[in-house]
Amino acid sequence: MSEEACKTIWNFVPPAKFKLPAEPASRKARSFFQRLFPGIRNEDSESGHEAVQSELKNAPGALVDWLAPFPSWSQAATAIEETLSPWLEDEIPDGNSMVMVAPYGSGLGKMLAALAEKNHWRVLAAPDYRILRSRDFSWLADLPLNSESTVVIPRLEEFFLRHFNGLEHLRKFVEKIFKANSRYIIGCNSWLWHYIASAMHLGDSFSRVCYLQSLQAQDLQQLFCWLESQQNHRPTVFRQADNGSFVLPPELTGKGRVEVADNIAGAKSEFPSSFLKKLAVESRGIPLVAWAIWRNSLRLAPDEDVAEIAREVADNDAAATAKAKTIWVKAFENIELPVVPEGAGQADAFLLLFLLQHDGLTAETIFALLNFGRDQLISLLNRLQKAGVVVFENNVWRASWQGYPAIRRFLAEQDHLQDAM
Amino acid sequence: MSPENVGPEQIFRDFDQIPFFYIIFLVLAAILLSSLVRRLIPSLARVLPPRFSYYLLPMMPIFRLMITGLALLMIVPTIVKPSMQNFIAFFGAIGLALGFAFKDFASSLIAGIIAVYEQPYRVGDRVTINGVYGEVQSINLRALKLVTPDDDAVTIPHNCIWNGMVMNSNDGCREQQCSALFYLNPDHDAEMVCQILQDVALASPYTLFSRPIRVAVREMPWATQYRIRAYPVDGRDAFAYISDLTCRGKAALREAGLKFPAAGGIAGQAYDATDYAV
Structure with missing residues (x-):
């Protein structure tokens, strides 16, 4: 899989052109009836193979890292640059701010940071949350208003605090940007953007807005093939555990197959596989959500020596002559994804909504923003963490990528403010 | 015959x-x-x-x-x-x-049938009947059951609708407007206070954003009254929402250096009955 091919999956489009991966009506109806009658079996799962699936071994972390490493964002940054080039090259552009909106778990902040680094643009550092909670607005005086270089704000979430003072900081900040002569490229997660536009009515304060187009099944195929070829030098095939079908085109996976891949890409009509189509729908085409579920689905055959496999895959020299290694992928219906715990209510919804809008929060900030008892919040966080819905990383609580589809459904059921993506 | x-x-x-x-x-x-x-x-x-x-x-x-x-x-x-x-x-x-x-029983039964047709209250509505405020938990043939904010269950026969008044706060809708009141010493910047109180409602996790948030100002001889009018996502959270708005509002106004009127001034005034309305 060539780098150039992978770049094409990242597209930024006007809001009106944004579209989600299409969900077949039959799947929608089935999921409704499954919620109504939880006992209904899923007809897609082939019962004859369940025993085999249950015997599959979990792939060790090192192996999963080789097969599906964390995406690098350089191609996405290049795609953003190409999208922005007419606006950047225009000497008298209409408006000085461009907001790039992407759903939670899209890696947008990292894409924009990579873009800024590549072009040596200034990245605007956010003030501390303690400042955003106060009525000290002095940091706004230091904003680069007349910088010749483009200014990048990778995550507007860092400038946002859903606090009575925090909102005033954001309002003044947006006003400063509006008056500035510099060009501002602003990354914003879709949950925050929806809040800014629908609740604060600040959406029109920015000159231009574009959305990251959701990844369709074909895009996910390209992404996973490309990720797999990054570090894995051994030819690998990915087969679905319940029926043996290929999940990724075997010609495109594994280093050393690039030439073959370029020749026959698109020749197979059965790709993208049904697994990837379901994954695209479930993940709403969000890169890191799909990536996390993909990693969770990878398994090894029962007779495989896990340690040996990890060594083999990592051995670049042996890989050149090695036979293709089979990695089994759990049938989509059998992947265990986190669910919001039974009995979760308003307090859980508030907590999850705040975590999404802020793209993660420290415990202290959560205590300050939500008027619940600390004991209650600690117990909520622990309960949601046990369920795999939230994770605690680098001192920050955030929604887990795998749990995001369940969180979104839960918030929709509770009628809470939704994002548009 | x-x-x-x-x-x-x-x-x-x-x-x-x-x-x-x-x-x-x-x-x-x-x-x-x-x-x-x-x-x-x-x-x-x-x-x-x-x-x-x-x-x-x-x-x-x-x-x-x-x-x-x-x-x-x-x-x-x-x-x-x-x-x-x-x-x-x-x-x-x-x-x-x-x-x-069974005069009263029959009266309640017939009133129950009328209530089903006229719907002065529905399950989930927040109503005040005979001075009792609460959420309608169930409607049976003879009576309805309310649960008050103090978690008391109150059974009221349907025949209360013949002569009594039924106040319905949400009338079958999920939304319910709530208001939180604040009194400030009159010497201040009213526009700034309106903005702060608007942000108080925006910051509250309970707030429903598809309905407007309004801040009404009313000058009184002893204080300036501010009333945040907004809707919670779920009307059942009305009391929790008002408490949340009040706590956040007080903190926000205090942080902005605004002064509350002396307690004696308020105590001496007669409140408007609607001040207590949910």
């Missing part, structure tokens, strides 16, 4: 003609169906988004009433000899008995 000449033996069937097993079957079937409705509708309401519960739950007493009525209609001909005179005599006697012995 005139009605006064009708004896019980002419109205009712002979004892050996009454199909007791059929009647027992009908009663059991009605109980079963009724309990099925009682279980199925709430579970359906749980599965569907909460806004649908405001339409589904009020249907429950209607279905149960229909089941009871249908069962009675099927049972009566098996006991009473099927002629117009007999039916008139039978229902007349029952009506007379009910009229004297």
